[in-house]
Amino acid sequence: MELKTRSRQRSLEFDIGELWDDLKRRLTAKDDVFDEDFDEEIHRWAQKWIEISKSDDEASKGFTHIDVYESASNLGFVGAGIQLAPNMARILDRLGCWADVEKEAVDLKETSIRQGSTDSELGHVDLLYIRKTYGCPHMVGHRSSLAGALYEACRREKAISFFFSTSAAGVNTFSPRPSFTARPRKGEPCVIEADVLVAADGVKSNVRAQMLQELGVDAEVSDSGQAAYRIMLRREEMEHDPELLHLIDSERVIRWIGEKRHIIAYPVSSKNIYNISTAQPDTNFAAAPSATYTTKASKSDMLATFSDYCPMIQCMLNLVPEGEVCEWKLRVHNPLPTWVHGAVALLGDACHPTLPHLAQGAAQAIEDAAVLGVVLSRMPDRSPDTINKSLRVYELLRKERAEKLVDLVAASGRALHLGEGAAKAERDRQFAALKEKKGAVPDKWADADVQKMIYGHDCMQVAQDSFDELFAKL
Ligand SMILES: Cc1cc2nc3c(=O)[nH]c(=O)nc-3n(C[C@H](O)[C@H](O)[C@H](O)COP(=O)(O)OP(=O)(O)OC[C@H]3O[C@@H](n4cnc5c(N)ncnc54)[C@H](O)[C@@H]3O)c2cc1C
Numbered sequence: 127m128e129l130k131t132r133s134r135q136r137s138l139e140f141d142i143g144e145l146w147d148d149l150k151r152r153l154t155a156k157d158d159v160f161d162e163d164f165d166e167e168i169h170r171w172a173q174k175w176i177e178i179s180k181s182d183d184e185a186s187k188g189f190t191h192i193d194v195y196e197s198a199s200n201l202g203f204v205g206a207g208i209q210l211a212p213n214m215a216r217i218l219d220r221l222g223c224w225a226d227v228e229k230e231a232v233d234l235k236e237t238s239i240r241q242g243s244t245d246s247e248l249g250h251v252d253l254l255y256i257r258k259t260y261g262c263p264h265m266v267g268h269r270s271s272l273a274g275a276l277y278e279a280c281r282r283e284k285a286i287s288f289f290f291s292t293s294a295a296g297v298n299t300f301s302p303r304p305s306f307t308a309r310p311r312k313g314e315p316c317v318i319e320a321d322v323l324v325a326a327d328g329v330k331s332n333v334r335a336q337m338l339q340e341l342g343v344d345a346e347v348s349d350s351g352q353a354a355y356r357i358m359l360r361r362e363e364m365e366h367d368p369e370l371l372h373l374i375d376s377e378r379v380i381r382w383i384g385e386k387r388h389i390i391a392y393p394v395s396s397k398n399i400y401n402i403s404t405a406q407p408d409t410n411f412a413a414a415p416s417a418t419y420t421t422k423a424s425k426s427d428m429l430a431t432f433s434d435y436c437p438m439i440q441c442m443l444n445l446v447p448e449g450e451v452c453e454w455k456l457r458v459h460n461p462l463p464t465w466v467h468g469a470v471a472l473l474g475d476a477c478h479p480t481l482p483h484l485a486q487g488a489a490q491a492i493e494d495a496a497v498l499g500v501v502l503s504r505m506p507d508r509s510p511d512t513i514n515k516s517l518r519v520y521e522l523l524r525k526e527r528a529e530k531l532v533d534l535v536a537a538s539g540r541a542l543h544l545g546e547g548a549a550k551a552e553r554d555r556q557f558a559a560l561k562e563k564k565g566a567v568p569d570k571w572a573d574a575d576v577q578k579m580i581y582g583h584d585c586m587q588v589a590q591d592s593f594d595e596l597f598a599k600l
Contacts, residue, residue: 207401209485212262223279231267301468302510331476423453538570
């Protein structure tokens with residue numbers, strides 16, 4: 127990644143500030159504000175300002191060369207839905223790629239938390255207030271439209287190039303200029319050197335393992351003991367049944383909970399697909415430990431896992447075609463001592479993988495990227511020392527928040543998966559209190575205070591506001 131300075135934009139901002147001061151002075155002094163020269167000058171500067179706004183692309187933020195290496199051959203069809211939380215939507219909107227995601231996403235009105243065995247409602251939360259309160263909607267969509275919109279937005283930037291079917295095979299140096307070996311599927315490996323290397327290589331991150339080894343830290347990925355089935359039902363498969371049609375026609379997320387398991391479901395793709403995701407104890411991966419995180423699963427095992435759930439859910443799960451059940455292993459790891467070494471930074475699941483029960487993994491990865499973009503664009507120069515300090519500002523802005531959410535989601539999962547006993551009785555009492563609009567929601571995803579903490583945080587604004595102070599302290 128190569129960076130240029132922001133001096134041109136800064137000087138224009140300064141000149142426009144001067145012009146504004148002049149205008150205020152003339153108004154207060156009751157001068158002839160509308161003399162011809164002054165009018166022309168305003169017009170000239172307004173034109174310049176419009177030009178700057180139009181050219182507010184990656185280059186104007188200081189990025190002139192960004193290469194993305196992806197080991198997969200393309201972005202592929204990712205067969206699952208995703209919750210597009212307001213904190214994610216706010217960033218995507220600013221980066222100019224929200225409109226494409228929004229087109230076929232479903233705007234959520236409500237959420238319902240239900241007893242899986244009976245379908246009786248334990249708690250109900252209105253989500254319409256979210257757009258009014260946080261200025262962005264809470265939507266649900268298809269992963270391929272999110273990935274596609276991000277990709278298309280990157281392709282519009284001259285500074286960004288993609289190299290598919292090319293893996294980062296190992297970091298050679300972390301500083302002063304990082305370098306790694308890129309291994310294309312076809313062709314010879316080559317060494318790539320850059321100003322900054324960002325590793326967004328997921329929960330199995332090679333770069334994380336190497337970084338921790340260099341730092342002499344032992345922080346292995348740990349097993350959450352949970353796995354998830356992910357299913358997508360088409361509208362045609364559901365519409366014969368009025369109960370199921372009602373589900374896909376809603377703007378509602380439903381979570382059906384039971385001991386050690388739950389199912390969460392919502393419509394995506396303009397309500398043409400019903401997305402179902404589960405969480406249950408991991409038996410299949412545990413029985414056959416390997417590096418694999420996803421596997422084709424057996425439909426009968428899935429039905430057995432939810433055999434005590436209500437008839438409507440049985441009916442829904444039975445619609446899944448044999449051979450189309452996919453199971454994902456859910457992995458986490460202990461907080462890392464650092465996300466940064468030299469001019470190399472980790473991002474997303476590579477440094478804070480999280481269980482999905484708060485639907486924040488991708489949202490937090492996008493927050494990381496947005497903050498990284500801000501801090502790198504604010505660097506006063508591009509010396510290795512400045513780059514390292516700026517990356518440490520990124521870590522200061524992001525690590526505590528991301529790790530707090532990882533802990534919160536684990537606690538929420540424990541509350542959702544309680545078996546019979548005093549703790550479950552207390553949880554259900556809290557759900558009952560909700561009907562009188564009292565107290566916290568045990569499903570933290572739906573709790574207003576948690577939503578405030580997650581959705582009310584404008585990470586880019588915070589980064590802009592605090593960069594200078596944090597940078598100066600390092
Ligand atoms: C069941 C489930 C439901 C979820 N639901 C939600 C939700 O509703 N909302 C939400 O925000 N999050 C959700 N998440 C979390 C979300 O999917 C992840 O947090 C997110 O995908 C992390 O993004 P990432 O880019 O960090 O990693 P990944 O998505 O894992 O991407 C890593 C990329 O790096 C590539 N790669 C790996 N190694 C290399 C290498 N050596 N060289 C080059 N490329 C490499 C991989 O091919 C991959 O494309 C869910 C997760 C699960 C499991």
